[in-house]
Amino acid sequence: MPFDFSHTPDRSQTNSLKWSKYPPSVLPLWVADMDFPAPPAVNEALARAVAHGVHGYEFPSRRLREVVATRMERLYGWKVSPSWVIATPGIIAGFNAAAWAVCRPGQGILTQPPVYPPFLSLHKNIGGLAHQDAPLREVAEGENLLRYEIDFDHFEFMFDTDAPTRLFLLCNPHNPTGRAFSREELLKMAETCLAHNTLIVSDEIHSELTLPPHRHTPIASLSPEIAARSITLIAPSKSFNVAGLFTGFAIIPDKDLRESFLKAAERLCMHVPSLGLTAAEAAFSGECDEWLADLLTYLAANRDFVTEYARANLPGIRVTHPEATYLSWLDCRALNLAPDPYQFFLKKARVALSNGADFGEGGQGFVRLNFGCPRGTLEDALDRMKQALAEAG
Ligand SMILES: Cc1ncc(COP(=O)(O)O)c(C=O)c1O
DSSP states (O other), X not given: OOOOOSOOOOOTTSOOHHHHSSOTTSEEOOSSOOSSOOOHHHHHHHHHHHXXXXXXXXXXXXXXHHHHHHHHXXXXXXXXXXXXXXXXSSHHHHHHHHHHHHOOTTXXXXXXXXXXXXXXXXXXXXXXXXXXXXXXXXXXXXTTEEEEEOOHHHHHHHTTSSSOEEEEEEESSOTTTOOOOOHHHHHHHHHHHHHTTOEEEEEOTTGGGBOXXXXXXXXXXXXXXXXXXXXXXXXXXXXXXXXXGOOEEEEOOSHHHHHHHHHHHHHTTOOOOHHHHHHHHHHHTSTTHHHHHHHXXXXXXXXXXXXHHHHHHOTTOEEEOOSBSSEEEEEOGGGTOSSOHHHHIIIIIOEEOEEGGGGOTTOTTEEEEEOOSOHHHHHHHHHHHHHHHHHHO
């Protein structure tokens, strides 16, 4: 019996960021959390911990680190030692600690915009670092579809431009474009990094939201040499909808790099919440895999619905057909919506999307739509957007 994702608890009376930022008349399809309850096994594990009643400090246990390592081997054939696994209070904390651990003033951090906004400000958090951009290339597919590719000439050109590129912050799968990069693409990027002595920090928070038939490949799984120059960041937060518990993992095969990361994590006071560890162990244990398979089926159908709805009802808007994530990326540039598409849909359609301009180069004139919600909510939001466009003439 598949899980039912069509009915969800009312979040409007909770302290949810997604549901409390805008007035109640606005439908929120912005920040990346889903409206579905976490899988039963996660909620049961949390309920047991709450019933115990004592919530003191915790370490990530050996068992939890084994659960993470076993999952990497089972899902991707990547052999991970539990000793490489470090718990972090989320992924942003993880890439900040990585940058603190390895970057020195005068060096550069490379990203691929349009990309998740905290990637674009990482260099500022450390200070004295250069930000380097190798934008993804837009490829039109038919009338209204958009796909993104790596422009390898530009990617290679950007290394060591204004400063030695110390860290490449990869987003795989990529938010907001929904690309699940292929082995060939990953290998080519990794070889360039190795040639420039650049460390790869790979944010793989959306990895388990890769929609069949696409498959996720951890970049570090490609070879021991790449693994030795990589920090892989994973978390149950997106796929099992437990983002508010702020728990993720850094997988760092190289011992010296691991020790530098641990020192930075200590300096940054990166403590992990005990309930987050509880949820992560249940999420990654395998007990939630059926739930996840049903979720992916539901999300793929929502993704197809957005693509088809846009083709039939939102003329002038091009959309991605994401290979992973629950995020569609809508190119509204041809419509010249004033003052920008984010404000237009917020004011005229009462739909809150994410503003593409926040995602850096190539994001202006775009909005990001979160389809991790019941189909009815999605349909309502798209109908409101269609109506607002019709009224704007
Ligand atoms: C690519 C990416 N990385 C990191 C995060 C946030 O991770 P955390 O809340 O664990 O810091 C998000 C959230 O949307 C994301 O999309």
